[in-house]
Amino acid sequence: MKTKKTILVLVPLLILGTILFNCSQSKETASFSDAAEKVYVAPGKLDEFYAFFSGGFNGQLSVYGLPSGRLFKSISVFSQNPETGYGYSEETKAMLNTSYGFIPWDDAHHPKLSQTNGVPDGRWIFINANNTPRVARIDLRTFETAEIIEIPNSAGNHGSPFLTENTEYVVASTRFSVPVPNKDVAISSYKENFKGTLSFIKVDQNTGRMDLAFQILVPGFNYDLAHAGKGPSHGWAFFTSYNSEQANELLEINASKNDKDFIAAVNWKEAEKYISQGKAKWIDAEYYHNVFDEEKLHAYSEKKSKVLVLNSKECPGIIYYLPTPKSPHGVDVDPSGEYIVAGGKLATVIPVHSFTKMLKAIENKDFIGEVDGIPILRYESVIAGEVENPGLGPLHTEFDGKGYAYTSAFVSSEIVKWKLGTWEVVDRIPTYYSIGHLMIPGGDSKKPWGKYVVALNKITKDRYLPTGPEICQAAQLIDISGDKMKLLLDFPTVGEPHYAQAIPADILIKNNKKFYELEKNKNPYKTNGEKEAKVIRNGNEVHVYMTTTRTHFKPDNIEGIKVGDKVYFHITNLEQDWDIPHGFAVKGLNNSELLIMPGQTKTILWVPQKAGIYPFYCTDFCSALHQEMQGYIRVSTQNSNVKLSYN
Amino acid sequence: MKKIILVLSFSFLLWSCGGNESNIDPEKEKLAIKYGLTPFEYENGVGPIKQKLNIPSEIDRIKAESGKKIFEEKCTQCHKLDERYTGPALRDVTKRRTPEYIMNMILNPQGMTQKHPEAKKLLSEYALQMTFQNVSQEDARNILEYLRSESK
Numbered sequence: 001m002k003t004k005k006t007i008l009v010l011v012p013l014l015i016l017g018t019i020l021f022n023c024s025q026s027k028e029t030a031s032f033s034d035a036a037e038k039v040y041v042a043p044g045k046l047d048e049f050y051a052f053f054s055g056g057f058n059g060q061l062s063v064y065g066l067p068s069g070r071l072f073k074s075i076s077v078f079s080q081n082p083e084t085g086y087g088y089s090e091e092t093k094a095m096l097n098t099s100y101g102f103i104p105w106d107d108a109h110h111p112k113l114s115q116t117n118g119v120p121d122g123r124w125i126f127i128n129a130n131n132t133p134r135v136a137r138i139d140l141r142t143f144e145t146a147e148i149i150e151i152p153n154s155a156g157n158h159g160s161p162f163l164t165e166n167t168e169y170v171v172a173s174t175r176f177s178v179p180v181p182n183k184d185v186a187i188s189s190y191k192e193n194f195k196g197t198l199s200f201i202k203v204d205q206n207t208g209r210m211d212l213a214f215q216i217l218v219p220g221f222n223y224d225l226a227h228a229g230k231g232p233s234h235g236w237a238f239f240t241s242y243n244s245e246q247a248n249e250l251l252e253i254n255a256s257k258n259d260k261d262f263i264a265a266v267n268w269k270e271a272e273k274y275i276s277q278g279k280a281k282w283i284d285a286e287y288y289h290n291v292f293d294e295e296k297l298h299a300y301s302e303k304k305s306k307v308l309v310l311n312s313k314e315c316p317g318i319i320y321y322l323p324t325p326k327s328p329h330g331v332d333v334d335p336s337g338e339y340i341v342a343g344g345k346l347a348t349v350i351p352v353h354s355f356t357k358m359l360k361a362i363e364n365k366d367f368i369g370e371v372d373g374i375p376i377l378r379y380e381s382v383i384a385g386e387v388e389n390p391g392l393g394p395l396h397t398e399f400d401g402k403g404y405a406y407t408s409a410f411v412s413s414e415i416v417k418w419k420l421g422t423w424e425v426v427d428r429i430p431t432y433y434s435i436g437h438l439m440i441p442g443g444d445s446k447k448p449w450g451k452y453v454v455a456l457n458k459i460t461k462d463r464y465l466p467t468g469p470e471i472c473q474a475a476q477l478i479d480i481s482g483d484k485m486k487l488l489l490d491f492p493t494v495g496e497p498h499y500a501q502a503i504p505a506d507i508l509i510k511n512n513k514k515f516y517e518l519e520k521n522k523n524p525y526k527t528n529g530e531k532e533a534k535v536i537r538n539g540n541e542v543h544v545y546m547t548t549t550r551t552h553f554k555p556d557n558i559e560g561i562k563v564g565d566k567v568y569f570h571i572t573n574l575e576q577d578w579d580i581p582h583g584f585a586v587k588g589l590n591n592s593e594l595l596i597m598p599g600q601t602k603t604i605l606w607v608p609q610k611a612g613i614y615p616f617y618c619t620d621f622c623s624a625l626h627q628e629m630q631g632y633i634r635v636s637t638q639n640s641n642v643k644l645s646y647n
Numbered sequence: 648m649k650k651i652i653l654v655l656s657f658s659f660l661l662w663s664c665g666g667n668e669s670n671i672d673p674e675k676e677k678l679a680i681k682y683g684l685t686p687f688e689y690e691n692g693v694g695p696i697k698q699k700l701n702i703p704s705e706i707d708r709i710k711a712e713s714g715k716k717i718f719e720e721k722c723t724q725c726h727k728l729d730e731r732y733t734g735p736a737l738r739d740v741t742k743r744r745t746p747e748y749i750m751n752m753i754l755n756p757q758g759m760t761q762k763h764p765e766a767k768k769l770l771s772e773y774a775l776q777m778t779f780q781n782v783s784q785e786d787a788r789n790i791l792e793y794l795r796s797e798s799k
Binding site (some may be wrong): 193372515517518528529530531547549550551554574575576577580599624625 | 693719720721722723725733774775776778779780782
């Protein structure tokens with residue numbers, strides 16, 4: 001059986017291979033047939049890993065299978081999606097509320113799977129919004145956004161959402177320091193007025209519910225990325241910072257002057273102690289917390305007005321600076337929790353700090369100075385080793401659990417594999433092109449699953465069929481099961497695949513929700529069966545309580561609607577089986593369509609502008625009689641006396 | 648091969664203990680074999696109900712009431728009692744089918760339209776696959792009681 005399959009795959013590939021052989025096959029690529037077999041998921045078979053790729057500037061999170069690279073779903077998070085009604089429907093609009101009003105988009109960078117004992121557990125995945133600082137939580141039973149919390153006193157929420165080893169906290173840091181609280185000052189007063197904040201969001205272990213527990217006020221640098229400690233370093237979190245020069249113009253020159261910037265090592269357990277001693281102050285801060293209520297299937301916003309702030313100046317022992325060359329970007333903690341690896345963007349080496357040495361240096365007060373009361377540790381006393389010749393522009397590191405680290409190098413466009421402890425480079429592979437993050441399944445956890453590394457590239461140029469000036473972004477799947485890395489597959493991605501995380505499929509499949517149970521749907525606008533379908537007028541508001549089933553709407557003829565009415569269609573899908581959504585659209589609906597999953601209720605608002613007949617129909621092909629799934633609405637002038645009626 | 652043996656031995660098991668049919672109508676037996684079903688399945692449908700149920704002739708009002716509620720929330724979008732809708736009218740369904748058949752149709756509609764000749768026929772007539780509406784066996788029993796109570 002297997003040999004037959006192999007032959008089937010092999011023969012055409014061999015022919016192709018022979019033809020292509022002269023077209024310079026680089027030695028890093030696995031042989032065509034070998035690569036094809038490794039990534040081929042036969043029809044009806046399932047992928048081994050779920051992979052979650054951020055969409056960068058598209059504000060969403062996409063779900064892929066590995067090793068096939070097939071796209072399954074784009075999860076709406078920070079951007080409205082007119083395909084499903086996310087951010088348009090009455091049930092989901094509140095998800096996008098912020099203290100700056102309703103914001104229909106953002107720039108989402110770092111998906112992070114929740115962890116238990118330092119291992120991804122498949123409960124939730126978090127992702128950050130950079131532009132208007134927020135953190136979202138996605139429920140991995142439904143693959144839907146469950147919650148979004150805004151982060152006050154922050155700007156450029158890039159160092160986010162990195163989490164502690166039992167998901168006690170999700171941390172977030174400010175890439176752009178700003179006045180705290182924000183105020184109207186001269187930009188040139190940067191050094192005096194601008195501050196950074198490191199935010200700690202507490203996560204309820206049963207519900208996943210987030211709560212901004214506290215913020216730490218820190219000197220006004222650019223806090224770029226973070227990772228929490230694990231094992232022996234559990235209780236600490238590490239944040240990279242650049243622009244220790246505190247420049248506020250032409251940063252590419254002015255923020256690149258110092259040979260070393262800092263990794264801030266934050267002892268959050270110590271911070272908790274200070275808080276319990278009453279050291280923290282409540283300050284006024286307006287921010288929104290939006291939660292999608294699981295029972296009501298409806299999102300609600302809460303406006304918050306205060307946040308607890310610790311000033312690092314007044315809390316000795318909660319932060320130490322590790323000098324790190326140069327303008328470091330990523331900071332990654334190895335599976336053992338001992339090594340803190342920095343991606344020194346402009347450095348010629350990869351500096352690796354030792355947690356044990358750091359503790360010793362702190363104990364010995366081995367300081368070379370301080371910034372605003374935060375001690376700076378001596379570089380030579382905390383460094384475990386430096387990886388020489390790591391490629392140009394090293395950014396991020398992940399681990400395979402077998403003693404090796406893999407670092408992306410942006411400028412030289414490659415992945416460099418090196419050994420923990422000896423710091424020697426053992427292998428390198430080019431990436432196409434300009435790799436940013438890289439991802440190994442579980443590669444930031446205590447127990448990486450290894451097997452693959454995925455390169456997340458910024459540029460694709462000539463790798464695919466061109467599509468005008470705007471071309472797709474790309475990921476590359478690389479086999480790391482042997483000594484040599486081997487390129488297996490290129491696949492295009494939605495938006496910018498900024499970062500990704502992956503988890504074995506079995507962990508998620510067992511909790512997968514197939515539909516919403518009608519009995520548990522407590523949406524305030526639910527219709528319990530067809531006999532409750534109705535249309536109610538309330539002044540100029542009209543509420544249509546409608547049901548869908550294959551293959552009709554109830555009601556499907558409505559008269560007595562008037563121009564300018566606010567018509568709310570509350571649609572309940574009565575199906576109770578997997579994969580039977582229905583769609584809803586009405587001619588001239590200047591909002592979005594709806595996709596209603598089995599057992600779900602969704603509401604869309606329509607304000608008709610002109611008298612006439614308006615057909616509506618199901619947009620999601622549902623059955624043999626899908627074309628019959630339609631209805632008519634009669635809209636009359638404002639002063640007409642057509643009676644409200646429906647059937 | 649293994650599968651066939653399994654199925655065969657399983658059907659043998661069903662045969663020997665399935666249903667309390669003391670004297671099987673040989674006509675029906677032939678038909679059942681023709682469709683790859685056991686005589687019990689041919690008579691009572693394919694699904695979780697694998698033997699005759701003990702149903703008193705008296706209607707259980709509490710069960711029927713509960714069945715009515717479920718029926719109205721989950722079934723009336725396709726089935727009316729007295730008119731052909733997207734699914735067949737059900738006023739007299741308890742006269743047409745055995746109680747076990749009705750419950751199997753409620754609990755295993757997809758399996759029924761794949762395996763049972765009667766359900767297959769209805770699928771081709773209505774062109775709509777009946778769905779499992781996420782009801783428990785007890786719910787199905789209550790729906791059955793409601794349908795019995797509405798039968799003329």
